[in-house]
Amino acid sequence: MARPDGRSADTRRRLLDAALEEFAREGFRRATIERICRRAKANIAAVHYHFGDKGRLYAAVVEHADERAEAERPRERAAASSPEERLRSHVTAFLRRLLDPKRPTWMAQLLAHELLEPTPALDRLVRRRIRANHDQIAGIIRELAPHLSREAARLATLSVIAQCVFYRHSAAIVSRLYPDLHPAQEIDRLADHVTRFSLAAIGSLEKPREDVAS
Amino acid sequence: MARPDGRSADTRRRLLDAALEEFAREGFRRATIERICRRAKANIAAVHYHFGDKGRLYAAVVEHADERAEAERPRERAAASSPEERLRSHVTAFLRRLLDPKRPTWMAQLLAHELLEPTPALDRLVRRRIRANHDQIAGIIRELAPHLSREAARLATLSVIAQCVFYRHSAAIVSRLYPDLHPAQEIDRLADHVTRFSLAAIGSLEKPREDVAS
Numbered sequence: 001m002a003r004p005d006g007r008s009a010d011t012r013r014r015l016l017d018a019a020l021e022e023f024a025r026e027g028f029r030r031a032t033i034e035r036i037c038r039r040a041k042a043n044i045a046a047v048h049y050h051f052g053d054k055g056r057l058y059a060a061v062v063e064h065a066d067e068r069a070e071a072e073r074p075r076e077r078a079a080a081s082s083p084e085e086r087l088r089s090h091v092t093a094f095l096r097r098l099l100d101p102k103r104p105t106w107m108a109q110l111l112a113h114e115l116l117e118p119t120p121a122l123d124r125l126v127r128r129r130i131r132a133n134h135d136q137i138a139g140i141i142r143e144l145a146p147h148l149s150r151e152a153a154r155l156a157t158l159s160v161i162a163q164c165v166f167y168r169h170s171a172a173i174v175s176r177l178y179p180d181l182h183p184a185q186e187i188d189r190l191a192d193h194v195t196r197f198s199l200a201a202i203g204s205l206e207k208p209r210e211d212v213a214s
Numbered sequence: 215m216a217r218p219d220g221r222s223a224d225t226r227r228r229l230l231d232a233a234l235e236e237f238a239r240e241g242f243r244r245a246t247i248e249r250i251c252r253r254a255k256a257n258i259a260a261v262h263y264h265f266g267d268k269g270r271l272y273a274a275v276v277e278h279a280d281e282r283a284e285a286e287r288p289r290e291r292a293a294a295s296s297p298e299e300r301l302r303s304h305v306t307a308f309l310r311r312l313l314d315p316k317r318p319t320w321m322a323q324l325l326a327h328e329l330l331e332p333t334p335a336l337d338r339l340v341r342r343r344i345r346a347n348h349d350q351i352a353g354i355i356r357e358l359a360p361h362l363s364r365e366a367a368r369l370a371t372l373s374v375i376a377q378c379v380f381y382r383h384s385a386a387i388v389s390r391l392y393p394d395l396h397p398a399q400e401i402d403r404l405a406d407h408v409t410r411f412s413l414a415a416i417g418s419l420e421k422p423r424e425d426v427a428s
Contacts, residue, residue: 026244030240109330112330113330115383115384115385115386115387116323116327122387122390123390126387130387130390131391152407155404155407156411158377158388159408159411161380161384162379162384163372163373163377165380165383165384166375166379169329169379169383169384170375170383171329172329172332172336173329173336173344174372176337176340177340177344177348178368181368190369193366193369193373194373196415197370197373198415200414200415200417200418200419201411201412201414203418204414204417204418205410205411
């Protein structure tokens with residue numbers, strides 16, 4: 001009696017792996033169930049049995065990729081003392097997640113497709129993961145500059161995030177502009193730059209100034 | 215005798231328009247000549263006659279999109295006096311190119327696909343357009359902080375560029391984090407933030423400090 005269950009779990013697993021590969025490469029809209037089945041050596045009935053439809057298979061894949069990415073996430077150094085040190089530690093860990101060549105890239109690829117053509121999976125990722133990362137940086141910035149308006153604080157938070165994601169998102173441009181810059185091998189140096197650049201900027205934004213001015 | 219030439223130029227034009235739409239939507243690898251021909255009401259022989267092959271059709275499309283984007287590019291204010299003012303003016307124009315909802319989006323879509331899966335078209339775009347934008351910002355930063363090392367200056371340049379492209383590239387995330395922030399309608403305010411954030415940071419980087427330190 002164990003065999004059919006085992007086979008079935010195995011089929012489900014093969015479908016998930018094949019679907020991860022297909023969705024990461026093609027994005028949701030262009031991925032085909034046919035190619036996924038071919039790669040998984042399964043048939044379309046198995047997709048229906050295990051997942052329902054293409055949309056639910058995709059949701060399961062994003063969930064699965066997100067959990068694996070989270071499990072392999074490098075740990076940040078525990079509670080650094082000052083907010084400055086915590087910003088550095090957070091930026092370093094963020095760049096490491098974005099750039100580490102040893103980490104699997106499906107999550108980054110799935111996300112890149114979601115940015116081009118969002119699906120409900122992006123809403124879930126923002127709710128479950130992206131907002132938490134944002135909130136951590138926002139919290140550090142509030143500590144660094146408690147007098148910033150809500151608006152100034154959120155733009156500063158986005159400036160920090162922007163400087164990190166750029167090295168992943170625009171990697172193909174960075175490598176063409178600067179063939180001798182290898183972000184994945186210089187994470188500490190990039191983190192040092194982003195941290196110092198941002199701390200200096202945040203320090204100066206702290207000076208009381210009306211946001212309405214332009 | 216004018217008619218066949220006219221028809222031929224017309225077919226070429228229809229193929230270019232259909233190919234622009236197809237490549238912007240699908241990217242180079244996934245685009246199909248079959249769909250382009252169907253949309254252009256032309257046959258595959260016309261593609262071969264006018265362009266040669268898919269690769270050369272794509273090169274013509276990127277060239278064409280780039281020229282149109284350049285022609286419709288909002289002009290920057292002429293020679294602002296100080297480097298600070300020029301940075302503001304450049305950042306504003308850059309954000310306007312990236313975000314203006316009235317501007318066609320093919321170039322942005324073609325570029326997004328190129329960032330995911332680069333082709334030789336990206337090398338040409340970097341050589342002809344992206345590097346010029348980068349060099350203008352780098353030039354302003356050299357004026358603002360002439361004592362920066364080459365390395366510090368280029369990381370600062372990338373930090374400015376990163377803060378601008380973020381609002382286009384990560385638009386789907388920004389709108390989910392902050393439903394009340396509408397970048398395309400707040401370009402001057404975003405440009406003000408990016409300019410002030412960057413000027414403060416660059417001013418502080420100017421203080422002589424060894425880049426080797428960490």
